[in-house]
Amino acid sequence: MTFLRFAARRVAEMAATLLAASFVVFGAMYLAPGSPASFLLSGRSASPEAVAAINSQYHLDDPFAVRYFDWLGGVLRGDFGRSITYRTDVSRLLADRLPTTLLLIAMALAVVVAGGLLLGRIAAVRGGRVDSAILLATTFAVGTPSFVAAVLLQGLFAVRLGWFPSGGAGDGIGDMIWHLTLPALALALYLIGMLARVTRSAMVEALAGEHVTVARSRGVPERQVIRRHVFRNSLGTVLTTTGLVVSTLLVCTILVETAFSVGGIGQLLELSTTTKDFPTVQAIALIIVALFMAVNLIVDLLLPLVDPRLTLGTRGSAA
Structure with missing residues (x-):
């Protein structure tokens, strides 16, 4: 095919x-x-x-x-009807709030990918006490729900230390990034632990492969072995998990946006559900489903490019 x-x-x-x-x-x-x-x-x-x-x-x-x-x-046609609560077009509500949510998800995803890949790679390569310490830290991260992380980060860095705003989305890209830093970290904490553990497991499995032993016996430098034969062969599993990470971010953003009063579509969904604003709820639910499926589509298309050993349409067997 x-x-x-x-x-x-x-x-x-x-x-x-x-x-x-x-x-x-x-x-x-x-x-x-x-x-x-x-x-x-x-x-x-x-x-x-x-x-x-x-x-x-x-x-x-x-x-x-x-x-x-x-x-x-x-x-x-791009017309989702008229909001019962806000007395305005739902499309206008989404246009005002969706960019904030997408920026928040993008920031959280960047933190998750950077932190998860780095910690997973270090744990797999170093082993020993370093591996144990990272496993302990990621266990704590995985066991901390996003809404709990939101409360802890808000109380420490916003209320007590005053380093970041306690809520809102800000105005302008720079101010928005500053306001969304704590929400992004709250979203990312649990998923960093999950991606780190998946990356570690995939790399540990790849390290035990015969191709790694052969490469080392031929005198290939260790860094090159890790980069070409271990990390690269783990990317298929990591990419599949990253798709799950994005899907989880789409769901968890509702709780985090509400905790920080961010004003994105997550908080709008929570308010609209409470007030029974059906057109708004329907529009947001459909957008979340569409984004979820788009993420899975992108992962399916990238998997054969990342891992040439996979044939098109064999994502299930690869996972």
Whole structure:
């Protein structure tokens, strides 16, 4: 199978999965107890005329299939409807908040990749007490949930030491990076430990390979052995784990954004869920699903390039 055919097939599969996900996301609103009109009225009593007006305004009297396809058509045009809570277009809300979330995830991912690969490589190569110390530290990191790390970092570096802001997203790229440093570290702590342990295990397994023994017997310098024959052969496993890291960041950002009042789509999702703002919840849920699938698509396309031993479409066997 050629790379282009494989890529086209994966994109088609992603589109089909996203279509099914859109149906689930839209239909999930109607699984909540009570009618949408009762949520819009916030429990207040209303006349039948008022209820009928709400149903007419939000097309709640239309058949489910009609509402779904109307909503799906709007999504394809970039129109996610109108927010019930904020009384504005959901697309505008997302445009204002999505860049903050993406920057936060990018910062956290950079910290995770740099810290996880470095610690995992040192643990595998050095061994002994260094390996034990890194395993202990990563065990602590893996056992610390993101929201706990957020509280600890906020209390120490924002409240007590005053080195970083305790909340908000800032204005301008430099100010935003400063404001998002603590949230990014809170997101990254658990995942650094996970990636470090995966990197260490993959490299330890590669170190025991016959090709490493042969390379050393031929007098290949140790640094070159580690770089070419150990670390490179571990990249397939590491890349697969990195895809899982990004997916986890998409979920955990909701808790961290809420703790630091960042104002991204994670905090918006939490507020919209509380206020039963269905159009906003549906839009954010669909975006998260789309980002999750896009990450998996990128990983699938990169794996054969990173590890030539893999054939296209064999991610499961490689993992």
